[in-house]
Each structure stands twice: as structure tokens, then as C-alpha cells.
Amino acid sequence: MDRILEKPAEKKQDLFSIAELADEFSISTRTIRFYESKGLIIPDRVGTTRVFRRRDRTRLLLILRGKRLGFSLSEISDYLELYDADNTQATQTQHLLERVNSRLSMLRAQKEDLEIAVKELEAMQEYALQQLEKQTS
């Protein structure tokens, strides 16, 4: 009756094996262990076997999203800390706010850089198309 797994309101569907998560996210179990070795996720253990909870699953989702966006694992690690912040004290919340603001500034600056790069490339594309038209007519 799944006694081992039961905290009161915790159901089996909230627990995942490494193979299940690897399968769900189309990554290898080695990759998940690698992220654990970097401290990005901290699954529980039953004996030596890893048991992943909803929280780990969410973190994995955020890690993969961060990677898609081109962030390094250490940047992603910093980012995940924001989700973990202990906000029981006003000073902690203030600290979180400062870090979120700083992160937002960075991302907005990067976004601006990207928009400039996109415009430059679009201009080059336009120029190349015009040249091509001249050269082929």
C-alpha cells in the first residue's frame, strides 16, 4: 500500500523515478545525474535510489528552458535560487526583490541587444536580396 512513500497528502503520482523524468523530457538519465552533481536538483533517496518530487520536476523544466535560452548551468543555478528564496523575513524578501530586479535588468539588456542584432541581420538580408535581383535580371 505504498506506505514508504506516504507523507500525508503525497500521492504516488507526485513521485518520479529517474527513468520516468528522463523519458518525459527526452534527456538521458546520465544528464539528470549530471545536473544533480552540479547541485541543480536535489532528489530524495530511498536507499541509494533517487526519488524525484514535483519540485524536482519543475526545476528540471526550468533548467531545460534555461538551456534552450542559452544560459549556462551556473547561470541557471543562480536563477533557480530565486525560486528557493526563504521569504519569511522582510529583509529576505527585500533581498529577493533586489536579485529579481538585477536579473530583470540583465535580461532586458540582452533582449535589446538581440533586437538590434535582428534588425541588422534583416537589413543585410534585404540588401542581399536586392543584389541578387540585380545580378539575376
Add this chain to the structure above:
DNA sequence: TTTCTCACA
């Protein structure tokens, strides 16, 4: 199946 470690790209 899962774990860990070392070597390797």
C-alpha cells in the same frame, strides 16, 4: 534498473 567513478570530447 540503478548506482558510482573515471576517462574522454
Add this chain to the structure above:
DNA sequence: TGTGAGTA
């Protein structure tokens, strides 16, 4: 930033 192989 991962993967492969050998191991228990």
C-alpha cells in the same frame, strides 16, 4: 556540458 564504459 555532457557521454560511454565498466562495475556492483
